[in-house]
Amino acid sequence: MYEKYWQRMGDKTTVVISGWQFTSYFSDPKNLCWFLEPELAEEVVRLHRVVGNAITKDYHIVVGTGSSQLFQAALYALSSDASEPMSVVSAAPYYSSYPVITDCLKSGLYKxxxxxxxxxxxxxxxxxxxxxxxxxxFVRQSVVNRSGGILVHDLAYYWPQYTPITTPADHDLMLFTVSKTTGHAGMRIGWALVKDEIIARKIVKYIELSTIGVSKDSQLRAAKVLRAVSDSCGVAHPFKEETFFGFSHHSMESRWMLLREAVNRSGIFSLPEFTPGFCNFWNRVFEPLPAFAWLKCGDGIEDCESFLRGHKIWTRSGRYFGVSPSYVRISMLDRDRTFNLFVKRLSRIRSQRRMRLEHVD
Amino acid sequence: MYEKYWQRMGDKTTVVISGWQFTSYFSDPKNLCWFLEPELAEEVVRLHRVVGNAITKDYHIVVGTGSSQLFQAALYALSSDASEPMSVVSAAPYYSSYPVITDCLKSGLYKxxxxxxxxxxxxxxxxxxxxxxxxxxFVRQSVVNRSGGILVHDLAYYWPQYTPITTPADHDLMLFTVSKTTGHAGMRIGWALVKDEIIARKIVKYIELSTIGVSKDSQLRAAKVLRAVSDSCGVAHPFKEETFFGFSHHSMESRWMLLREAVNRSGIFSLPEFTPGFCNFWNRVFEPLPAFAWLKCGDGIEDCESFLRGHKIWTRSGRYFGVSPSYVRISMLDRDRTFNLFVKRLSRIRSQRRMRLEHVD
Known part of the structure; x- marks a missing residue:
């Protein structure tokens, strides 16, 4: 979806890498995270300051091959001293990859x-x-709320195109990813902000064991893209489409408007209703515009995924997210053509149903 | 060490990536390995054909974030149906990361x-x-030699700068890595050649779970570098320094000559002796020129790593490789300056010893 913005930016984010550059495993041997390109570290700090969505002072930055790898590194770091497998939990509906990733190797460290x-x-x-x-x-806080718990905050979507930035986050362990920030999923670059040095060192250790660091080429490119985002915030009023967040926020707004219209007309489906919040970045109140639509089928349809597949709409069933199959998850970040086709097909479902009712009448 | 070669190549391997390129997770949705860039797959096949070190026909190619990730993916793929942890073994001295990576998550699949x-x-x-x-x-074959065993062949060093290419390898599961082929460790790109489709699918699944694919930017760059290597083999006699393998083979030869001289003069150390073999790529006989020197301390020195550290030479003790600490591993691929300093310091050890003997006389 953000492709169009990056096309408009022309050569601003083009990277040129010569054959002899970045040959080493090491980026910054003296840094705790020795495989982190200093340029990327700088741009991460700068972007969080510009947006105001996270504190970076006194945090260690660890780069990962996407935030999936950092999630696994965090599990390792937090459980490596445990005498028996540590319980890993998340309030349902939870990200469908969490259970699969956590249990895929039948680890004796966590479960x-x-x-x-x-x-x-x-x-x-x-x-x-x-x-x-x-x-x-939805915006979330921890729910277990007893001693002995360690929290991992996945803040992949805590950016002003998706949700009001209410406060700079300052949790012990926070995960971010370029793919949700700027749309560059193919880079496979994420970062963790980690308060505790010992935990940060263990996260680094896991990434060393798992992939001996992270692609330098993608780190370089990520640095350039994050810099362009920060730069764009400075040159125009944040709300203008010249700024990355202006462009992406407007895109999300118009997509959610189209989707809500189609859903309201349908009479079959429903979407979550969000409370508007004041965003410090935009300096105004707005209603969350999530990267996914969490659609619920009514009318006695039990398996929403199959029902929609019958209408050529591919979604992911609620059962993967720990809840009822009457829910499905749909990406709001697909290319314009795909998104428009999805809304069109969803609208047709209503028409067909009404036609059947009219036919019965 | 290969940096110099790539500098000479100038712009031939320079990559230019625009901000809007490679944004998707997908490279080739119809391929079994959906995150593999078709360009890289092509160059892998071509290079193996040019060098003659592996069969690729009827093999599935799976790209990984370096061969470390592919090694873990292979363990997962081969053990995921096992009812109890599968034994993982390798003849000592073995790569020091194997035990650490295998056991780091206390997996219930393998041990x-x-x-x-x-x-x-x-x-x-x-x-x-x-x-x-x-x-x-040393060139190796499996040693356990009983039924119920599955072999993983790590062929990272089966390239003509290091060892005679005697036959195109055609094992069930073979691992390669750009870092040892061309020296580009910072890219974190490796590939597996896999005969069995079901195993290949499981390897892909693991990489999907672990990092949702592999950096597109580095895959693009790896393709370009491998293409340059294949191209260079065509334009000059393979032995000329214009060809990548000509350059790297000559570099390895002169380094091994320098090292063997220093070791022979020392009277303290010894190195493995290799049988020369006929190389189909060079069309001549030569003696292996490994990427590591496996040095043994004599003269009653039990801890070779500590002994050498006292002489400002940093090495890795044999105990990490499953054998006696009288051995150490030393990289032969470091930058010229570091390698020359190492040989110089090693030579001095002999001189000091002789000086002491002379002093006693």
């Missing part, structure tokens, strides 16, 4: 225990707090 | 069981065959 709201085991645990949440877009 | 030569457990097992071997440079 997926499902919905944090139903969690009643004793012993230490790790709670994953995704805010705004994937799949439903 | 490090050490030296393959001492392995006597029943049940299925995975044997890692690194050939030429890291750390000692």
């Amino acid at each position: 997926w225990e499902g919905d944090a709201q139903a969690f009643d085991k004793s012993g230490p645990y790790i709670e994953l707090v995704t805010s705004p949440n994937n799949p439903d877009g | 490090w069981e050490g030296d393959a030569q001492a392995f006597d457990k029943s049940g299925p097992y995975i044997e890692l065959v690194t050939s030429p071997n890291n750390p000692d440079g």
Whole structure:
């Protein structure tokens, strides 16, 4: 979806890398995160300052091959001293990859225990707090709320195109990713902000074991793209389409308007309703515009995914997210053509139903 | 070490990537390995054909974030149906990262069981065959040699600058990496050649779970660098320094000559002796020139790593490789300045010893 913006930017974010550059494993041997390109570190700090969505002072920055790798590195770092597998929980609906990634190697360090709201085991645990949440877009806080818990905050969507920036986040361990910030999923670059030095060192250790660092080429490119985003915020009123967040926020707004119209007309579907909030970045109140639509099927349709597949709409069933299959998750970030086709097909479902009713009458 | 070659090549391997390119997770949705850039796949096939070191026909190519990630993906793929942890073994001296990576998450799927030569457990097992071997440079075959074993061939060093190419390898599962082929460690790009489709799919699945694919930017760059290597083989006699393998082979030869001289003069140290072999690529006989020197301390020195550290030479002790600390591993691929300093310091050890003897006389 953000492709169009980057096309308009022309050569501003073009990277040129010569054959002899970035050959080494090392980026900055003296840094705790020795494989982090200093240029990327600088741009991460700058962008958080420009947007005001996270504190970086006194935090260690660790780069990862996307935030998925950082999530696994965090699990390793937080559980490596545990005598028995630590429970990993997240309030349902949770990101569908969490259970799969957590349990894929049957680790003796940690174990997926499902919905944090139903969690009643004793012993230490790790709670994953995704805010705004994937799949439903709501702002979240931890729910287990007892001692012995360690929180991992996945803040992939805490950016002003999606949700009001209410306060600079300052949690112990926060994860971000370029793919949701600027749309460059193919780079596979994420970063963690980590308060505790020992935990940060263990996260670095895991990434060393897992992939001996992170692509320098993509780090360089990520630095350039983040710099362009920060730069764009300085040259025009943030709301103008010349700024990256202006462009992306307007795109999200018009998509959500189209989707809500189609859903309201349908009579079959419903979407979450969000409370508007004051955004310090935009300096105005707005209603969250999540990267996913969390659609609920009514009318007695139990398996929403199959129902929509019958109408040539591919979605992901609620059961992967720990809830009922009457829900599905739909990406709001696809290319214009795909998104418009989706809204068109969704609108047709209503027409067909009404036609059937009229036919019965 | 190869930096100099790539500098001489000038702009031939320069990549230029615009801000709007490679934004998607997908490279080739119809391919089994949906995150593999078709350009890279082509160049992998071409380079293996040019060098003659591996069969690619009827193999699936899976790209990874370096071959470390592919090694873990292979463990997952080969053990995911096992009812109890599969034994993972390799003949000592083995690559020091194998035990650490295998056991770091205390997986219930697989478990490090050490030296393959001492392995006597029943049940299925995975044997890692690194050939030429890291750390000692010898050509290897599997040693356990009983039913129920699955082999993973790590062929990172099976290239004509290091060892005679005697036959195109055609094992079930073979791992390669750009870092050892061309020296571009910072790209973090490796590839697996996999015969069995089901295993290939599981390897892809692991990389999807672990990092949702592999940096597109580095894949593009890797394709360009591999293409330059293949191209260079066509334009001049392979032995000329214009060709990548000509340059790198000559560099390895002169380094090994310098090192063997210093070691022979020392009277303290010894190096492995290799049988020369006929190389189909060079069309001549030569003696292996491994990427690591596997140095043994004599003269009653038990801890070679500490001894050398006292002489300002940083090495890795044999104990990490499953053998005696009288051995150390030393990289032969460092920058010229570092390598020359190492040889100089090693030579001085001899002089000091002789001086002491002369003093006693």
